[in-house]
Amino acid sequence: MTAAAGKAPRDVNRGVAPVTYGQGERPPRGDYGRAGADYTCAQDHARYTEADHDTYRRLYARQLQQLPGLACDEFIAAVRQLGAPERIPRFDDISERLFRATGWQIACVPGLIPEESFFALLAARKFPVTDWIRKPEEFDYVVEPDVFHDLFGHVPLLFDPTFADYMQAYGAGGLKASRLDACELLARLYWYTVEFGLIATPKGLRAYGAGILSSTGELRYSITSAEPRRVAFDLQRLMRSRYRIDTYQATYFVIDSFKQLFDATAPDFTPVYESVRKTIAAAGEIEAGVVLPGERQFTP
Ligand code: PHE
């Protein structure tokens, strides 16, 4: 998979690099010995130290106070479903509430998992959440997703019925993309929506992507900075677009609603992959930060 772990320049606080699945350059960090064939394991809640809980509490507090005016309403409404913000939650407690809301559950994993396993879990309405938390010295930046990124960034929107259905469809689409050798194109969709998506609301642009919502700096940057490009969601345009894993995004894609996202991605992607491949062969990929002639941009 393309989402290799990158080197982080140190000058800017970049929050979590939301690598979602796939192979990095380094061996993954978690203890995979305790995982089963589907890569899930039990959350060893007793193993968290007081320092671990304190890291979670401080990350949560810092992020929560930034949400108004920057995060979408659906996220803000659901974030409290994560439970008490002082300690790393028990995944089973969240799963119970989540299952009642949308039929999703949390699956504990030791870290990044192979993409096929990742897709299979999503298709079964199970969201893989890493159980370890970053070390205090990684407070502002951790290369691999940890429990804070996975829980705080991803789980609240799984309480939204439309977004929840989109995530399951993505998992099923991933299993198909594996057979069609199209995972690189599909990964761009995950990156630019699930991780870095923006949504246009009557009150202005808001973030719904987990990589933004769990990042201390990019949340404000993505909504208020004049630097990045913001273009309307367009599936084929998006699949032609490369992305950066080591800096704030240079381009964001903006949806109108989760319904629009779900409907635009519902058709069979087999001909879409074909068409995107042809366009790339003829006109090339689109670099991050590049806007096409005549393309409308959203301004902060
Ligand atoms: N419709 C897509 C396909 O046929 C599946 C999908 C849905 C992929 C939603 C991503 C997101 O492959």
Ligand code: CO
């Ligand atoms: Co993520």
